[in-house]
Amino acid sequence: xxxxxxxxFVNNPLDIIYICREHHLMPQPTVELTEAEWSVIKAVxxxxxxxxxxxxxxxxxxxxxxxxxxRTIMDRMVTKGVLAAQKAGKLTIYRSAVTREQAQRGxxxxxxxxxxxxxxxxxxxxxxxxxxxxxxEFAKIEALFQSxxxxxxx
Numbered sequence: 421x422x423x424x425x426x427x428x429f430v431n432n433p434l435d436i437i438y439i440c441r442e443h444h445l446m447p448q449p450t451v452e453l454t455e456a457e458w459s460v461i462k463a464v465x466x467x468x469x470x471x472x473x474x475x476x477x478x479x480x481x482x483x484x485x486x487x488x489x490x491r492t493i494m495d496r497m498v499t500k501g502v503l504a505a506q507k508a509g510k511l512t513i514y515r516s517a518v519t520r521e522q523a524q525r526g527x528x529x530x531x532x533x534x535x536x537x538x539x540x541x542x543x544x545x546x547x548x549x550x551x552x553x554x555x556x557e558f559a560k561i562e563a564l565f566q567s568x569x570x571x572x573x574x
Contacts, residue, residue: 459479471513
């Protein structure tokens, strides 16, 4: 990855896009995964770099999926930009192309948009009503709100 330098010279015009994303100057792309894709990406995160047969073996018992099912899902995830694939002889080696945080963010924003019509307050209320917080979790959430309150727009 190209590092941000004091100079304004950019070797490749696309580098600036990746530099900005890395430094949170541009919004990161939203990742939306199906339930099947969540199963696969979690297995990939736990085993990467990995092959489709290795992922199929990990998912065989909980899902009953065959190799062809897993390979189809993984190939679709490559097309979607969620996985990266590289040929190594007869094998295809897969790696995640998104972080857990990006996937979680996408899932949360999808729920906010579709289940709560973009209204954050009812979503937070729903989460609080349906999850028992211990004192430590509550303190962490409260600190997050206090931190954001200082920088909130008036």
